[in-house]
Amino acid sequence: MIRFAVISGKGGTGKTMVTAALACLLKGNLVLADCDVDAANLELLFSPELIRTDPFTGMKCAVIDPSICVLCGECEAYCRFDAVEWKDGMYSINPYRCEGCAVCTYVCPASVVSMQPRQTGEIKYSKTSCGHLVHARLLPGAGNSGLLVHAVKKIAMERDGTCDLFLIDGPPGTGCPLISTISGTDAVLVVTEPSVSGIHDLKRVVTVCRQFRPRILVAINRFDLDAFQAGEIEVWCRTEKIPLIGKIPFDPAVIQAVREGIPVTRAGTSPAAQAIQILAANLEQELKHVGNSR
Amino acid sequence: MKLAIASGKGGTGKSMVAANLAYTLALTEPVTIVDCDVEEPNLHLFFPATATGKDVTVPVPAIVEFACKHCGKCSEFCQFGALTVLPDRVLFFSELCHSCGGCTLVCPKGAIHEEPKRVGVLELSAPLPGLKLISGTLDAGSPHAVPVIRDAKKQAAGDPEVILDTAPGTSCPVVEALDGCDACILVTESTPFGLHDLQLAVDVAARLGVPAGVVINRSDGKDKATLQFCIDHDLDILLTIPFDREIAAIQSRGDLLCRVRPEWQKDFLAIFLKCRALPGVE
Numbered sequence: 169m170i171r172f173a174v175i176s177g178k179g180g181t182g183k184t185m186v187t188a189a190l191a192c193l194l195k196g197n198l199v200l201a202d203c204d205v206d207a208a209n210l211e212l213l214f215s216p217e218l219i220r221t222d223p224f225t226g227m228k229c230a231v232i233d234p235s236i237c238v239l240c241g242e243c244e245a246y247c248r249f250d251a252v253e254w255k256d257g258m259y260s261i262n263p264y265r266c267e268g269c270a271v272c273t274y275v276c277p278a279s280v281v282s283m284q285p286r287q288t289g290e291i292k293y294s295k296t297s298c299g300h301l302v303h304a305r306l307l308p309g310a311g312n313s314g315l316l317v318h319a320v321k322k323i324a325m326e327r328d329g330t331c332d333l334f335l336i337d338g339p340p341g342t343g344c345p346l347i348s349t350i351s352g353t354d355a356v357l358v359v360t361e362p363s364v365s366g367i368h369d370l371k372r373v374v375t376v377c378r379q380f381r382p383r384i385l386v387a388i389n390r391f392d393l394d395a396f397q398a399g400e401i402e403v404w405c406r407t408e409k410i411p412l413i414g415k416i417p418f419d420p421a422v423i424q425a426v427r428e429g430i431p432v433t434r435a436g437t438s439p440a441a442q443a444i445q446i447l448a449a450n451l452e453q454e455l456k457h458v459g460n461s462r
Numbered sequence: 463m464k465l466a467i468a469s470g471k472g473g474t475g476k477s478m479v480a481a482n483l484a485y486t487l488a489l490t491e492p493v494t495i496v497d498c499d500v501e502e503p504n505l506h507l508f509f510p511a512t513a514t515g516k517d518v519t520v521p522v523p524a525i526v527e528f529a530c531k532h533c534g535k536c537s538e539f540c541q542f543g544a545l546t547v548l549p550d551r552v553l554f555f556s557e558l559c560h561s562c563g564g565c566t567l568v569c570p571k572g573a574i575h576e577e578p579k580r581v582g583v584l585e586l587s588a589p590l591p592g593l594k595l596i597s598g599t600l601d602a603g604s605p606h607a608v609p610v611i612r613d614a615k616k617q618a619a620g621d622p623e624v625i626l627d628t629a630p631g632t633s634c635p636v637v638e639a640l641d642g643c644d645a646c647i648l649v650t651e652s653t654p655f656g657l658h659d660l661q662l663a664v665d666v667a668a669r670l671g672v673p674a675g676v677v678i679n680r681s682d683g684k685d686k687a688t689l690q691f692c693i694d695h696d697l698d699i700l701l702t703i704p705f706d707r708e709i710a711a712i713q714s715r716g717d718l719l720c721r722v723r724p725e726w727q728k729d730f731l732a733i734f735l736k737c738r739a740l741p742g743v744e
Contacts, residue, residue: 176472177502178472178473178502178504179471179472179473179474179502179630180471180472180473180474180630180651181472181473184655205633206470206630206631206632206633206636206662207470207471207472207630207631207632207658207659207662209471209655209658209659212654212655212658227541228541246563246567248561248562248563249562264637264641264669264670265641267560267562268541269541269542269560269562269564270539270541270564271562271563271564271567274539274564274567274568275567283541306632306633308632308662308663308665308666308669309632309633309636309637309665309666309669309670310633311633311634311637312633313631313633313634314605339631340472340473340501340502340629340630340631341499341501341502341607341629341630341631341635342501342502342600342602342603343500343501343600343604343605343606343607343635344605344606344607344634345631345633346501347603347605361473361714362714363713363714363715363716364504364507364714364715364716365477365502365504365507365714365716366714368502368504368507369502369504372501372502372602373502375602375603376602376603379602379603393707393710393711393714394710394711394714394715396715397714397715420682423653423682426653426654426655427653427654427684429654
């Protein structure tokens with residue numbers, strides 16, 4: 169199985185649109201995972217048929233029993249996350265701030281703080297026309313998105329480990345969820361856009377990827393919106409010896425397809441769809457190298 | 463007023479709104495703008511200036527080998543699996559450590575002290591008269607965005623007008639940035655993705671008790687579903703910015719709409735005044 173993720177650094181460059189189109193175009197059977205667990209959108213392009221839902225429990229959360237609390241304030245003094253709040257004459261834990269370290273349970277002289285499991289999201293397993301999809305929903309404001317990404321990937325590998333390809337729609341950024349997404353992948357495609365922000369974020373996410381082992385590929389979305397910056401990206405990729413495997417033009421057909429809830433490659437032959445077909449063909453070649461070198 | 467700019471979906475134009483808002487306000491009063499999107503900070507690209515750096519560090523355990531009896535209490539206590547005790551040494555995985563200090567408390571031999579470890583940097587600059595920029599940057603490969611955001615916000619403490627640009631999403635980095643803000647602007651775009659993620663962002667703001675208003679960016683006029691959602695949830699539409707290749711070009715080359723086309727300044731000033739008047743804003 170080849171494990172492959174679509175990422176971007178900068179948000180909104182078109183990761184999900186590209187992932188959905190690739191799912192339709194790439195040969196062989198595949199399993200899909202949406203690892204942008206904060207704001208999972210891949211399902212909006214596939215109208216998936218839900219097979220099952222599993223609860224996700226992240227780190228435990230501290231809970232103070234106010235009926236036996238001696239109000240000494242030790243928990244507040246030792247908590248480094250300002251999660252202990254003093255309100256209406258008693259202490260309580262703010263679950264949005266609690267990181268689950270359990271220091272409060274250790275320092276409490278009256279043993280009134282306990283660590284309780286909390287459900288912070290759910291993991292859904294669905295059927296789409298392109299293969300199974302593992303997607304998740306993190307409760308808004310909840311932490312542990314990196315752990316949830318790990319859990320999503322694990323379910324996909326366990327249930328569909330025999331597929332030829334594991335295709336992941338990744339999160340933006342370079343932090344915990346991104347690192348969790350790219351760890352263990354064979355290749356990543358960075359979708360960027362021709363803007364100063366796009367280029368800056370591309371360079372940063374590549375620096376992070378290089379601390380891991382995947383082969384790095386780049387595609388430019390909406391490349392014709394700024395020919396100068398697109399040229400900069402091309403030159404940079406050449407200097408860094410990163411294959412630039414696709415250039416997708418700005419095309420209103422993309423937004424139209426999103427509004428219809430389908431991958432753009434299923435909405436007829438538009439300039440964007442044609443460009444993604446070339447991208448997919450180039451990607452097949454690149455993934456073959458990855459498969460051979462393993 | 464502490465005003466955060468957020469969005470569930472990435473790339474909707476948070477930084478664009480934040481930068482233009484700060485630029486416009488700075489023409490008449492002192493403003494501090496804080497880049498809390500520490501994984502991919504971009505505001506400095508719109509406000510180039512010489513900056514002074516300040517490391518962001520977190521305390522991490524350091525084991526005093528001769529004092530350690532390898533009893534394993536630290537590893538047993540650590541909820542994050544950051545310590546593994548072997549018969550002759552202790553392994554520490556710094557990327558898993560949350561810097562809670564628990565291991566130093568439970569060690570019966572006092573063999574663990576804490577040392578600062580760099581996880582990112584704050585860059586402070588004054589790119590324009592009246593404008594202070596605090597840009598937080600997470601070190602590449604570090605998973606710990608929250609301490610960098612926390613330090614960046616602290617750096618702006620006490621400043622009268624603070625605008626905070628946040629990361630996309632709805633999890634810890636967004637919560638850390640929004641926490642304690644007086645109001646927030648949620649930037650969306652008129653697609654089903656934009657609307658889906660706006661719903662999540664509205665939910666986060668509500669849970670944290672931060673009053674919110676909405677800016678629709680790159681509108682192609684097909685905003686009916688978004689408008690309906692805002693009506694249903696009592697959300698003010700603060701501004702609608704149309705999709706326009708020229709605006710896109712200004713943004714992509716790192717320029718500011720309100721500088722290139724000053725006629726937009728009144729719209730951004732109006733956003734700020736509307737935020738001050740949002741229900742729940744003191």
